[in-house]
Amino acid sequence: MASAALTFILIVSIFAAAAAICHPDDEQGLLSFKSGITADPSGILSSWKPATDCCNWSGISCQAPNNRVNSISLYGQLDKPNSYLSGTISSSLSKLRFLDGIYFQNTRNISGPLPGVLFNLPNLQYVYIENNKLSGRLPENLGNLTRLYALSLEGNGFSGSIPSSISKLTELSQLKLGGNQLTGTVPDGIRQLKSLSLLALDRNKLTGSIPDFFTSFSNLRVLRLSYNRFSGNIPASISSLAPVLAYLELGHNLLTGRIPDFLGNFRALDTLDLSSNGFSGTVPKSFGNLTKIFNLDLSRNKLTDPFPVMNVKGIESLDLSYNGFHLKQIPKWVSSSPIIYSLKLAKCGIQMKLDDWNPSETYFYDYIDLSENNITGSPVKLLNRTNYLVGFGASGNQLKFNLESLKFPTTLKTLDLSRNLMIGKVPKAVTGLQSLNVSHNGLCGSLPPTKFPSTSFVGNACLCGPPLAACKV
Numbered sequence: 001m002a003s004a005a006l007t008f009i010l011i012v013s014i015f016a017a018a019a020a021i022c023h024p025d026d027e028q029g030l031l032s033f034k035s036g037i038t039a040d041p042s043g044i045l046s047s048w049k050p051a052t053d054c055c056n057w058s059g060i061s062c063q064a065p066n067n068r069v070n071s072i073s074l075y076g077q078l079d080k081p082n083s084y085l086s087g088t089i090s091s092s093l094s095k096l097r098f099l100d101g102i103y104f105q106n107t108r109n110i111s112g113p114l115p116g117v118l119f120n121l122p123n124l125q126y127v128y129i130e131n132n133k134l135s136g137r138l139p140e141n142l143g144n145l146t147r148l149y150a151l152s153l154e155g156n157g158f159s160g161s162i163p164s165s166i167s168k169l170t171e172l173s174q175l176k177l178g179g180n181q182l183t184g185t186v187p188d189g190i191r192q193l194k195s196l197s198l199l200a201l202d203r204n205k206l207t208g209s210i211p212d213f214f215t216s217f218s219n220l221r222v223l224r225l226s227y228n229r230f231s232g233n234i235p236a237s238i239s240s241l242a243p244v245l246a247y248l249e250l251g252h253n254l255l256t257g258r259i260p261d262f263l264g265n266f267r268a269l270d271t272l273d274l275s276s277n278g279f280s281g282t283v284p285k286s287f288g289n290l291t292k293i294f295n296l297d298l299s300r301n302k303l304t305d306p307f308p309v310m311n312v313k314g315i316e317s318l319d320l321s322y323n324g325f326h327l328k329q330i331p332k333w334v335s336s337s338p339i340i341y342s343l344k345l346a347k348c349g350i351q352m353k354l355d356d357w358n359p360s361e362t363y364f365y366d367y368i369d370l371s372e373n374n375i376t377g378s379p380v381k382l383l384n385r386t387n388y389l390v391g392f393g394a395s396g397n398q399l400k401f402n403l404e405s406l407k408f409p410t411t412l413k414t415l416d417l418s419r420n421l422m423i424g425k426v427p428k429a430v431t432g433l434q435s436l437n438v439s440h441n442g443l444c445g446s447l448p449p450t451k452f453p454s455t456s457f458v459g460n461a462c463l464c465g466p467p468l469a470a471c472k473v
């Protein structure tokens with residue numbers, strides 16, 4: 001009886017001990033990875049010690065029934081200068097045969113190539129190697145990972161073209177390759193990735209037209225293609241994304257033609273960025289149906305009047321700057337938004353007295369840019385109603401007021417009131433700003449000591465003192 005109990009305890013403890021010890025291949029693979037890391041100032045890998053249970057190392061998780069390592073998660077923090085890893089990714093990670101997830105996020109300084117052998121790991125489903133310094137071409141055998149559910153290599157230095165074998169990753173739900181140096185055109189094979197809910201190829205050097213292959217994507221919610229060199233029109237097949245697409249970002253490319261009417265049917269659209277392209281013609285009237293749009297950026301195109309009547313209840317950020325618009329007034333649907341925080345209407349042909357503008361909410365504003373319009377009066381009342389304003393720009397207007405009466409929100413960092421009709425002195429309060437421009441006004445008197453260059457102050461009748469000429473005594 002006693003001996004049976006003892007045997008039982010023995011068996012249980014042997015079993016527990018066995019279960020706690022990681023597989024030698026996993027330990028070896030991880031220690032080789034660690035030896036490829038040349039700097040770890042915050043000790044992210046300090047618990048990775050030989051002859052201890054690797055399943056208990058930080059960032060490692062193992063899975064029943066065989067207790068093999070199934071994921072490695074190493075996270076740095078972008079706002080903490082020491083939480084990074086330097087070195088390269090050892091190809092011995094391929095010893096971890098049961099790996100299903102690799103997460104190296106924001107570790108910033110991991111460099112070198114992405115070892116192609118990783119893409120022969122049969123169970124790999126999640127690869128997030130984001131914000132590091134990996135470089136070289138994307139491995140051609142990327143297409144081996146037919147079970148891959150998410151692939152993000154965002155924020156590295158990968159170059160060359162997107163391998164055509166990517167068409168074999170038909171289970172992919174997320175594909176994020178943004179923020180690299182990728183060149184060439186978008187491979188047509190991406191049309192095979194019918195389960196995609198997120199496709200982000202932004203911030204690369206991709207060329208050619210945006211492929212007309214969007215009829216196959218019934219789940220696509222996010223499409224980011226901004227900051228590339230795409231040319232041509234918005235393809236017609238994008239219209240089939242209308243039921244679910246929430247984010248459409250095509251800004252900073254070389255796109256031309258008219259904004260298609262069908263975009264007005266995108267009832268789920270939350271963010272639309274078409275900025276800095278060559279779009280021309282008018283904004284379609286159908287935009288009146290975009291009742292859920294929160295962020296709309298059409299700035300820096302060649303769009304012309306009339307701007308359609310919008311029926312959105314709460315726009316959060318709007319930028320229509322530098323087109324051919326003559327809005328005359330700040331539109332009512334903007335002034336009535338209860339949640340707006342960023343408004344940019346530079347060179348929009350606005351003619352008004354700023355004191356007459358009475359937006360229903362000003363509290364949340366952090367950016368207001370009304371530069372290059374025909375706005376008179378004073379911003380004193382407006383700025384007194386903001387609490388979190390970070391930037392205010394109204395250069396190139398006819399604002400006429402005493403700068404000393406302006407109350408600077410404590411959050412304010414940039415102020416550009418150049419080329420107006422301001423009077424008074426430059427108050428000491430400007431010293432806390434990061435950038436200031438009050439050039440070409442009617443200011444007078446001696447300047448407070450600041451770090452701003454003379455171009456911030458030139459063109460005022462009688463301002464004096466450094467960085468301008470000394471005051472006459």
Ligand SMILES: *[C@@H]1O[C@H](CO)[C@@H](O)[C@H](O)[C@H]1NC(C)=O
Nearest residue numbers: 020047052053055056057058
């Ligand atoms: C796991 O690691 C922690 C600290 O890193 C340690 O306190 C604990 O004893 C370890 N457990 C095992 C079973 O090794």
Ligand SMILES: *[C@@H]1O[C@H](CO)[C@@H](O)[C@H](O)[C@H]1NC(C)=O
Nearest residue numbers: 038039085086087109110111
């Ligand atoms: C980043 O990695 C490179 C190459 O391994 C190394 O030369 C550099 O010192 C590292 N930077 C930091 C801040 O550790």
Ligand SMILES: *[C@@H]1O[C@H](CO)[C@@H](O)[C@H](O)[C@H]1NC(C)=O
Nearest residue numbers: 119120140141142143144145
């Ligand atoms: C992976 O890709 C390489 C090169 O494309 C190929 O030679 C190899 O057979 C593939 N392995 C598997 C398991 O599919």
Ligand SMILES: *[C@@H]1O[C@H](CO)[C@@H](O)[C@H](O)[C@H]1NC(C)=O
Nearest residue numbers: 264265284285286287288289
């Ligand atoms: C908005 O949608 C409705 C229903 O689809 C349509 O009848 C109407 O013409 C659209 N409005 C505009 C301005 O396009």
Ligand SMILES: *[C@@H]1O[C@H](CO)[C@@H](O)[C@H](O)[C@H]1NC(C)=O
Nearest residue numbers: 349351352373374375376398
């Ligand atoms: C600016 O507005 C004033 C007063 O409404 C008008 O006389 C002037 O022509 C306008 N200037 C421009 C450039 O539109």
Ligand SMILES: *[C@@H]1O[C@H](CO)[C@@H](O)[C@H](O)[C@H]1NC(C)=O
Nearest residue numbers: 380381382384385405406407
């Ligand atoms: C600024 O706002 C405060 C309180 O809301 C008010 O008492 C004050 O008169 C305002 N100042 C100006 C210059 O509008």
Ligand SMILES: *[C@@H]1O[C@H](CO)[C@@H](O)[C@H](O)[C@H]1NC(C)=O
Nearest residue numbers: 395418419437439453455456
């Ligand atoms: C200030 O504005 C003027 C004209 O708008 C511009 O020429 C100058 O470069 C600006 N200076 C600074 C420091 O921004």
